[in-house]
Amino acid sequence: MKKYLSRLTTRTKLQLAVVMSIALVLIPVLLLLNATSTQTIVVLIIALPVGWIVSGLLTQSVNSGIQALETGLLNFKDGEFSSLLAYSAQDELGHLCQIYNQTAEQLRQEKQWIYQRELMLDKVLQSSPQALVLIDSTDHVVFSNLSANRLFASDLRLEGLTRDALYQTAHAQIKQAMESGRDGLFHLKHDSDEVQTWHLSTGQFLLNNHLHHLYIFKQLTRELSRQEVAVWKKVIRIISHELNNSLGPMSSLLHSGQLLSQNLEEPRLGRVFSTMQERISHLNEFVQGYGKFAKLPQPKFEKVAWQALLESVAQEWSFQLEGQLPKTPCYADKIQLSQLLINLLKNAHESDSQLRDITIRIEAKQSGTQAGTLISVSDAGRGMSETVMANALVPFYSTKASGSGLGLALCREIAEAHHGQLSLHNRGDGQSGLVVKVFIPS
Template identity: 65%
Template sequence: MPNIISNFTLSQKIVLICGVSSAIPVFIIATLSGLDMYYTLFLIMLTLVFSTLLSSALAKPIQLGVQSLETGLLNFKDGEFSSLLAYKSNDELGKLCQLYNQTAKQLRQEKQWIYQRELMLDKVLQSSPQALLLVNDNSTVVFSNLISRSLFNSSTRLEGMQLSKLLENSPLQLVAAIEHGIDGLFNIEIENQDSQTWHLATGEFLLNNQKHHLYIFKQLTRELSRQEVAVWKKVIRIISHELNNSLGPMSSMLHSAQLLANKVDEPRLARVFATIDERISHLTEFVQGYGKFAKLPQPQKTRINWQNTLNNLKNHWQFSYEIKNSPHQLQADQAQIEQLLINLLKNAHESGSNINEIYIQVEFVTQACVINVSDSGKGMSEQVMANALVPFYSTKSTGSGLGLALCREIAEAHQGHISLHNKIKGGINVQVSLPYS
């Protein structure tokens, strides 16, 4: 009997209790009054019918309230928080439904906030300069960002791929680093390109009760180059400071000596002082050139008018040029961009190139202004090209080794980059990529 009653709904239990509670007193009163058995049964049946109808009517609001709560909780289970309960009776169930509606509104707001945060996090991860790869316990990629496709030489999304399949077309050094599975540095050798230095950070955590492996790849090549340039700049500043401290007094003493020499009839002294003066001037100019590299100011960006800029340069240098897809605008430091082009044109003219084959192309591509300066000179060997952007490195007997280094500084100050490539038919093409707004 208890098992049967436990299967009843709350409304059925209320009706049963009301029926039994009303039938028992009628039976006792009828028995004590000595009423006929059939008359007693009639009274009990009549009482049961009346109590059932009355209790059903009273239990109906309770049934509706319970059904509303059940529907709402099923919505909660499915992650749906937009539905509210319409039950608004001023009783205990009504208060529970009101509390449910308040909870649903708060959860809906929190869900929307979490969704916005997820969108923001996804945007940050997708635009991160670090390659991210999340792999589950079945070695299946469940998340990756855009830069990871480039790292793993894939033109499609990585999600859903097996890690072993993904590594088939990856550099051997990258495969070894992942298989090793611990934090550390590794180098990737790419044909016809400089070696790239990467740092791998790994981690494990539970997601949906399943173990996941996170791989974070950070390219350190540019960062190491910046640190190297920063060291060079510090050295240059120290040397420039010491030289300037000596050149000032030397120039002053030379001027005094020249005044004294004017009173002495010795032509050789004039030649000696003239030579010293010429070397001091040359050394001063030399120091100032290095100081310009060591103290490159922050770019003061304005709109670059390429037509006027290139036409002004043609007054001093011979070259031809082309401007492609010009509707876009580049915001950059006019003086620094001109200095960059002057350095590249100077190198092109000193490369032994035919003057008529020195060419500048300015092209606007997706999110970047690409400047190509090419010549038909002798080109560069692999060793020279590997060190061409390093300060002080020069293959010219009178070169300072700062021309291309300053170009790199200017490009990186504009959040861009510079690269050098030998042309198939001879000569060099220097490509500068600058992001535009």
């Protein structure tokens, strides 16, 4: 009986309660009035249906309110907060429906706010230079950004791939770093680019009661290079300051000594003063050259006219132009770009290459998702060993007896000031020589 009653609606229960109450009241009254059995049955037959009908009419609003609340709660269950309840009777159920509508409106606004935040967060994560990969407990990728696609050399989205499928297009160093499960640095060596330094951060957390692993890859090559250059610049500024403090008094004393020795007939003093003057001049040029690297100004971007720029560079160093000049515009600092080409051509001429083997190629290029201009300066010298190539861009490093070790370092500084990059490559296909590539983004 109890199980059967539990299946009845609230309205039906109320109607049954009314009918039973009528029966419980009428039967004792009829007995007190000495009504016959027939009269009692007739009264009950009339009273009970009337009570059922009247109670049904009175509880109709209750049924409507309960149905409205049930529909609303089902909407909540499905995550739908935009539907409001139309029940507006001035009773307790109407008050509950009003509270429901207020709650639904608040939840709808919060859902829209969270949705906007998710869009913003997704935009930030997708445009982040750091590569992000999230893998669930079944070893499937559930989230990745565009930087991760580039890192894993995939043209398609990584979501849905298993961990093993993810490793198929990745470098062995990436797999080794991820499998180690530790935070730390690792290096990627590309066929056409310099060695890149990356940092991997790992973490794990529960999402929907399932363990997820997060991998964050950050490229530190440029940051380490920037810090290295900053240290060298500080050293250079200190050295230049100390040399300037000494060169000024030395020049003054030298001039005074030359004046005092004019009346002395001592040819050796002339040679001494001449040597001192030569060394002071050399030191001045030395300080000025290093100061140019330490105090490189911010580039002034303007449209580059390649033909005019190359003609001015050709007055300093000769070269052969390969291919056609690009038609797409390039914006850069003409003075700094000219200095970069002069330094690279100077190195090419000092590599004992023939004039016909010293070439410049300028072409429009796409580096990843970034469009720009690629400048390649080639020679036919001996090229560079791995040791020399690893240190060639470090200030003060030079394999030449009279070299300052600043030419390539200054070129790299100019390229990075233009938000580009410089890389060194030995020529392949059985040819000896070096190719210096400079990419300047549009």
